Amino acid sequence: xxxxxxxxxxxxxxxxxxxxxxxxxxxxxxxxxxxxxxxxxxxxxxxxxxxxxxxxxxxxxxxxxxxxxxxxxxxxxxxxxxxxxxxxxxxxxxxxxxxxxxxxxxxxxxxxxxxxxxxxxxxxxxxxxxxxxxxxxxxxxxxxxxxxxxxxxxxxxxxxxxxxxxxxxxxxxxxxxxxxxxxxxxxxxxxxxxxxxxxxxxxxxxxxxxxxxxxxxxxxxxxxxxxxxxxxxxxxxxxxxxxxxxxxxxxxxxxxxxxxxxxxxxxxxxxxxxxxxxxxxxxxxxxxxxxxxxxxxxxxxxxxxxxxxxxxxxxxxxxxxxxxxxxxxxxxxxxxxxxxxxxxxxxxxxxxx
Amino acid sequence: xxxxxxxxxxxxxxxxxxxxxxxxxxxxxxxxxxxxxxxxxxxxxxxxxxxxxxxxxxxxxxxxxxxxxxxxxxxxxxxxxxxxxxxxxxxxxxxxxxxxxxxxxxxxxxxxxxxxxxxxxxxxxxxxxxxxxxxxxxxxxxxxxxxxxxxxxxxxxxxxxxxxxxxxxxxxxxxxxxxxxxxxxxxxxxxxxxxxxxxxxxxxxxxxxxxxxxxxxxxxxxxxxxxxxxxxxxxxxxxxxxxxxxxxxxxxxxxxxxxxxxx
Amino acid sequence: xxxxxxxxxxxxxxxxxxxxxxxxxxxxxxxxxxxxxxxxxxxxxxxxxxxxxxxxxxxxxxxxxxxxxxxxxxxxxxxxxxxxxxxxxxxxxxxxxxxxxxxxxxxxxxxxxxxxxxxxxxxxxxxxxxxxxxxxxxxxxxxxxxxxxxxxxxxxxxxxxxxxxxxxxxxxxxxxxxxxxxxxxxxxxxxxxxxxxxxxxxxxxxxxxxxxxxxxxxxxxxxxxxxxxxxxxxxxxxxxxxxxxxxxxxxxxxxxxxxxxxxxxxxxxxxxxxxxxxxxxxxxxxxxxxxxxxxxxxxxxxxxxxxxxxxxxxxxxxxxxxxxxxxxxxxxxxxx
Ligand SMILES: Nc1ncnc2c1ncn2[C@@H]1O[C@H](COP(=O)(O)OP(=O)(O)OP(=O)(O)O)[C@@H](O)[C@H]1O
Ligand SMILES: [Mg+2]
Numbered sequence: 038x039x040x041x042x043x044x045x046x047x048x049x050x051x052x053x054x055x056x057x058x059x060x061x062x063x064x065x066x067x068x069x070x071x072x073x074x075x076x077x078x079x080x081x082x083x084x085x086x087x088x089x090x091x092x093x094x095x096x097x098x099x100x101x102x103x104x105x106x107x108x109x110x111x112x113x114x115x116x117x118x119x120x121x122x123x124x125x126x127x128x129x130x131x132x133x134x135x136x137x138x139x140x141x142x143x144x145x146x147x148x149x150x151x152x153x154x155x156x157x158x159x160x161x162x163x164x165x166x167x168x169x170x171x172x173x174x175x176x177x178x179x180x181x182x183x184x185x186x187x188x189x190x191x192x193x194x195x196x197x198x199x200x201x202x203x204x205x206x207x208x209x210x211x212x213x214x215x216x217x218x219x220x221x222x223x224x225x226x227x228x229x230x231x232x233x234x235x236x237x238x239x240x241x242x243x244x245x246x247x248x249x250x251x252x253x254x255x256x257x258x259x260x261x262x263x264x265x266x267x268x269x270x271x272x273x274x275x276x277x278x279x280x281x282x283x284x285x286x287x288x289x290x291x292x293x294x295x296x297x298x299x300x301x302x303x304x305x306x307x308x309x310x311x312x313x314x315x316x317x318x319x320x321x322x323x324x325x326x327x328x329x330x331x332x333x334x335x336x337x338x339x340x341x342x343x344x345x346x347x348x349x350x351x352x353x354x355x356x357x358x359x360x361x362x363x364x365x366x367x368x369x370x371x372x373x374x375x376x377x378x379x380x381x382x383x384x385x386x387x388x389x390x
Numbered sequence: 391x392x393x394x395x396x397x398x399x400x401x402x403x404x405x406x407x408x409x410x411x412x413x414x415x416x417x418x419x420x421x422x423x424x425x426x427x428x429x430x431x432x433x434x435x436x437x438x439x440x441x442x443x444x445x446x447x448x449x450x451x452x453x454x455x456x457x458x459x460x461x462x463x464x465x466x467x468x469x470x471x472x473x474x475x476x477x478x479x480x481x482x483x484x485x486x487x488x489x490x491x492x493x494x495x496x497x498x499x500x501x502x503x504x505x506x507x508x509x510x511x512x513x514x515x516x517x518x519x520x521x522x523x524x525x526x527x528x529x530x531x532x533x534x535x536x537x538x539x540x541x542x543x544x545x546x547x548x549x550x551x552x553x554x555x556x557x558x559x560x561x562x563x564x565x566x567x568x569x570x571x572x573x574x575x576x577x578x579x580x581x582x583x584x585x586x587x588x589x590x591x592x593x594x595x596x597x598x599x600x601x602x603x604x605x606x607x608x609x610x611x612x613x614x615x616x617x618x619x620x621x622x623x624x625x626x627x628x629x630x631x632x633x634x635x636x637x638x639x640x641x642x643x644x645x646x647x648x649x650x651x652x653x
Numbered sequence: 654x655x656x657x658x659x660x661x662x663x664x665x666x667x668x669x670x671x672x673x674x675x676x677x678x679x680x681x682x683x684x685x686x687x688x689x690x691x692x693x694x695x696x697x698x699x700x701x702x703x704x705x706x707x708x709x710x711x712x713x714x715x716x717x718x719x720x721x722x723x724x725x726x727x728x729x730x731x732x733x734x735x736x737x738x739x740x741x742x743x744x745x746x747x748x749x750x751x752x753x754x755x756x757x758x759x760x761x762x763x764x765x766x767x768x769x770x771x772x773x774x775x776x777x778x779x780x781x782x783x784x785x786x787x788x789x790x791x792x793x794x795x796x797x798x799x800x801x802x803x804x805x806x807x808x809x810x811x812x813x814x815x816x817x818x819x820x821x822x823x824x825x826x827x828x829x830x831x832x833x834x835x836x837x838x839x840x841x842x843x844x845x846x847x848x849x850x851x852x853x854x855x856x857x858x859x860x861x862x863x864x865x866x867x868x869x870x871x872x873x874x875x876x877x878x879x880x881x882x883x884x885x886x887x888x889x890x891x892x893x894x895x896x897x898x899x900x901x902x903x904x905x906x907x908x909x910x911x912x913x914x915x916x917x918x919x920x921x922x923x924x925x926x927x928x929x930x931x932x933x934x935x936x937x938x939x940x941x942x943x944x945x946x947x948x949x950x951x952x953x954x955x956x957x958x959x960x961x962x963x964x965x966x967x968x969x970x971x972x973x974x975x976x977x978x979x980x981x982x983x984x985x986x987x988x989x
Contacts, residue, residue: 109784162975165982169728169783170938173930174978180927181971188964240510240518247496247507254494257456258511258564259482268517298923302791309788346803352795359788 070223079215087218087287089327090226093320094280096308098273101233104313105242106269107249111301112159112175115182116152116274117281118296122186122193123148124202124282125291131201132194141205149278156274160267179301187293198292202285213286222283226320229276233316236272245269306355312365321366326351407470409434409572409602410455415464417450417626424450426626428464432572436602437594439617439634441610447626448606449491452574456488457481469571483512485571489561489578491606497550501541504549505532505563512568531567539563540589555586562593573603579612591615610638691961698839700960701953706845708952709852710914713907714925715932715944716859717900723939724872724896727776728783730790732904733926734797739764739905740912740921741801744810753815753913760905768901772894794922802919812912818844848910855903856945863941872896931970935977937987946985 074082095117103109128144130136139147159178163171186193204212204221212221236242247255248262256262285291294300303326311322333347362368410432417425424447432438442448454461457478466474473481496504509528510516522529536545539559544552549560558578565573575594579587587609594605594616607613613620613634620637622630630643637643678687679701683694691697718732729735742763743756775793779785813819821840863869871892911917911925928951933939936947951970958966977985 109787162978165978169726169787170934172730172787173728173934174974177927177930177934177971177974181968181974184967184971185965188967190964235521236519239521240507240515243499243503243507244510244516250496250498251494253458253478254490254496255511256478257458257482257488257490257494258508259479259568260511260516261477261479265517298927302795305788305791306795346799348795349799349803352792352799356789356792356796359785359792363785 074216074219082219083215083287085327085331087215087222087283089320089323090222091280091283091287091323092304092307092326093323094226094229094283095277095304096311096319096323097229097233097316098276098280099304099308100311100313100316100319101276102269102273103308104315104318105237105245105249106266108163108171108266108269109305110159110163110175110270110273111172111305112156112163112179112182113273113277114281114296114301114304115159115179116156116277117284118182118186118291118300119155120148120152120278120281121202121285121291121295122199123151124285125199126192128202130199132199135192135194136199141207145282148282149275152278152281153271153274156277157267157271159274160270163270164263164266176298176301179296180298183293183297186296193293196293198290198295200290202289202291204286213289218287222287225279225283229279230316230320233276237316241265241268303351306351308365310355310358310365312367314364314367318365318367325366329354407434408432408467409436409469410604411467412455413465413467415451415454415461415466417447417454417459418462424626425454425461428626428628430621430628432602432604434469434571434602435600436619437617438602438604439613439620440604440606440623441608441613441620441637442606442623442629446623448623449576450626451623452488452576452604452606455481455574456486479511485569486574487565487567487570487572488574489565489576491576491580493557493561495549495557495560495564498548500546500548501552501560502529502532502536502545504560505535505567508532508564508567509535535563535566538566539593555582558582559586559589562590566597570601573601575603575605575607577606577608579607579609587612614638695839696960699841700956702839702841702845704953704956705949706849706914706952707956708949709849710907710910710948711928711932711952712856712945712948713852713910714904715929715936715948716856716941717903717907718929719933719936719939719941719944720859721897721900722933725776725893726781726783727897728787728790729771729776729900730787730926731771731794731797732901732929733922733924734794734801735764735768735901735904736908736911736925737801737917737922738767738797739902739908740812740917741805741810741908742905743909744812744912744917747812747909753812753818756812756909757906760909761902764905764908765898765902769894769898771901772897776897777893794926798919798922801922805917807919810912810917812909812917814844814913818847844913848913852910856941859941868892868895931974933984934974935984937984940984940986940988943984943986 073086077086095113098116099110099113102113124144125132126135127137127139127147128141129138137144159175162178163174166174186198187196189195204218206212210217212218237246244255244260244265247258248260248265252262284295288295307322307326308319309322310325311320312318329351330347333350337346337350358365362372364371408431410430412428412430415425415428416423428451440448440451450459453459455466457473457476457480461474464474465472468481468484468486471484473484473486476484496507499507506522506529509532510518513528515528533545536542539562541556541559541563544556549557552560558581562575562578565575579590582590591612594603597603605613605616607616617634620630620632620634621628622637622643630637630640632640678694678697688694714732714736717735718729721727721729739760743760746759747753747756771790771793775789776786779789819842821842823838823840861869863873871889907925908917911921932944932947932951934947935950936943936945950973954970954973955966958969962969981987
């Protein structure tokens with residue numbers, strides 16, 4: 038992956054207004070998402086789209102690290118889970134012995150700070166080694182978090198975790214109502230998505246991609262590669278933390294399994310299926326995953342297999358994708374477009390001179 | 391504090407120190423001795439040429455100075471400060487710059503973006519989450535550098551679409567970003583056409599007087615036009631040091647150069 | 654050895670003192686104050702033995718992992734699945750034939766054959782593409798986990814060792830002194846001791862193979878100098894396949910051992926994958942002695958942890974990993 042289409046400097050001169058630069062597909066997609074509640078059922082809003090946006094945010098945090106930073110972390114779900122636990126602990130839950138019951142404007146920022154700290158620490162450990170080691174170390178950290186939360190009853194309430202973790206009743210709205218929750222998750226997903234897009238072309242994101250492509254060169258330009266990578270972990274943990282809090286609110290509970298090893302791998306699957314090239318891939322992957330997870334049961338039973346074979350389906354799909362299209366669905370899409378635009382008379386169409 | 395003020399403060403603090411001072415620097419690659427007991431002193435503003443046959447250790451010398459490789463032994467002082475143990479980025483932030491013999495550029499970025507990245511690297515905005523604004527000072531500085539190396543027509547061209555000579559020029563522009571105090575040029579003229587060489591000599595001679603550099607150059611003609619002193623290296627050691635005229639006349643140098651080098 | 658002591662006098666002294674205390678604790682009859690402090694000697698000795706034998710099991714799993722990584726830079730995250738597959742296959746073999754010993758060769762051969770398929774269809778096609786290899790092996794382990802769940806269900810399986818191995822063995826370690834003055838000796842399951850001895854033999858055998866034979870020299874040269882591999886050409890491909898098969902087969906054998914020591918169930922694949930990861934991270938990637946040291950440390954930490962601070966036993970192993978990463982990122986025996 039080379040530094041892709043980052044023409045930021047070109048934006049500097051004679052750039053069109055931001056209004057003109059937004060491609061039409063965004064307008065259509067954005068409009069559809071905004072009016073969705075007027076025709077979609079509660080189940081679709083809350084279960085399908087709410088979950089898609091949440092998973093998408095967490096997968097986006099992995100996309101940021103892996104796509105721009107070249108660091109594949111399996112600990113993103115851990116940061117999400119950590120933030121989820123922290124809102125339960127600092128805020129309110131049904132486990133009144135442990136939950137401190139602080140107001141949301143204290144509990145939520147604190148939860149995010151703790152998640153970012155954990156992310157920074159993980160990053161600090163992981164960036165000391167390279168490439169494939171990163172996956173192993175983050176996987177080990179994810180496992181440690183899982184076992185720790187499962188065995189610790191004083192803070193994390195052990196095996197059963199916390200239930201009754203609800204979003205605050207801000208502005209008198211029940212934010213777990215399907216429409217309100219839909220807009221809540223849509224808002225945060227859009228915010229995270231555009232933030233990642235924006236940062237990818239700001240000095241920080243550019244430098245991160247430069248370090249991914251050629252760390253030695255970046256050091257010779259004055260960049261501290263290690264610090265940049267750790268900072269990328271911190272930022273990704275912030276994104277994951279936002280996703281984690283929303284996830285906790287959606288199911289109103291958090292337990293060790295939420296951030297277990299299976300869940301950590303699922304995030305990787307989601308991000309890879311969607312494609313690590315572009316932030317939108319995270320949400321495409323999340324949508325596919327949620328649809329599969331929701332409807333695979335019926336589909337599998339229809340063809341005579343037990344519904345439990347869902348994992349098999351996901352695993353095979355994942356294998357196919359990494360085997361044939363390392364860039365995920367986005368890669369497939371790009372290839373398809375290229376093949377369409379290929380000039381049948383000149384076999385080598387589609388390539389630029 | 392603006393950039394010039396910062397430079398002059400730094401210069402003031404170490405005004406009397408040498409720009410670069412290497413003492414007993416050695417570099418081993420396993421059993422191979424690439425550099426052996428190198429002593430070099432370069433005054434501020436001095437322009438030095440390093441000559442030597444292939445494999446003499448010139449590039450390795452640069453790598454040790456910038457910290458790309460950690461020297462196996464010896465000390466390196468930069469304007470009086472011992473930078474031997476500093477990581478590369480710390481050395482760069484102190485005003486050291488380099489170019490690479492084989493261009494290391496970001497192929498997926500435009501010319502201007504490459505230089506912008508170089509400018510950001512030595513500024514405080516390295517970690518900025520904000521995109522450059524229209525009146526961004528670093529972007530303006532990058533634009534000036536583009537003009538300086540005559541790449542204005544290609545400022546938005548992707549680096550992968552540049553000619554070889556243009557890529558070499560871009561390397562130089564990136565080394566001039568920020569406020570360099572001392573620059574290491576690794577064979578900037580190699581592979582350039584005669585007219586491009588002329589441009590290069592012009593750029594080098596047009597640098598401000600306080601900006602010293604070391605240039606590795608096989609071509610004596612180019613070397614003599616841009617440097618006031620010459621260091622000859624051979625087999626990882628310093629072989630001769632002196633004024634260009636002396637070196638040129640030295641019979642041993644001539645024997646070595648006609649015998650072993652390609653220059 | 655002398656060199657190490659000269660270079661790190663302080664740490665050598667610390668290790669020496671710890672070793673001396675340990676030896677005393679193992680062989681002496683404990684005075685009352687020590688009993689009051691940390692409980693009965695029998696508990697301690699059992700934890701020690703369990704830790705060491707568990708370390709042997711971890712070594713069997715992790716050495717294959719580290720060997721494959723060291724030579725080919727292939728990260729096989731399906732290694733845990735190979736372990737579990739070996740266990741199930743061995744279970745079936747032992748059930749059908751009634752011969753416990755037969756479980757080992759059957760598991761070894763079948764899992765090694767599976768490993769060859771992996772090498773052929775996955776790793777060779779993705780030479781040098783670390784990330785893709787990792788992702789593909791994750792995918793394979795997801796699929797394998799579900800297939801094994803499909804075939805063998807969610808039950809626990811135990812591979813029962815034969816009569817002559819299943820009883821306890823009286824060791825020569827004194828646990829306590831009876832009032833009558835008789836010495837009480839520790840009883841320990843014979844099968845665990847035998848298996849531990851076998852894994853030590855395997856470890857020494859691997860070490861000898863690597864350090865004393867031509868094949869081993871070829872492999873080590875490949876580990877040290879990647880460029881040499883391409884120079885030596887076709888023969889090395891055979892060595893690759895051989896090493897991969899051996900490493901995978903070892904994981905299969907470990908599965909039988911694990912099924913005898915403990916039990917086989919879904920989820921054990923992840924557990925042993927994690928154990929291997931932690932062991933090689935602690936010991937140093939690609940190093941067989943490192944895997945041995947790491948396996949011993951992790952095995953002991955897990956067992957002593959579960960006896961003396963049960964709540965945080967698992968976390969203890971990860972803390973060790975974090976400490977190693979922080980102070981010696983290349984692992985205890987790894988080269989930087
Ligand atoms: N990373 C490295 N690892 C091992 N040996 C190296 C490395 N870099 C350089 N060398 C060796 O060190 C010696 C000096 O190399 P160096 O690149 O410094 O020579 P040079 O003077 O720059 O030559 P040239 O004129 O060809 O650029 C050579 O023998 C080279 O093979
Ligand atoms: Mg050179």
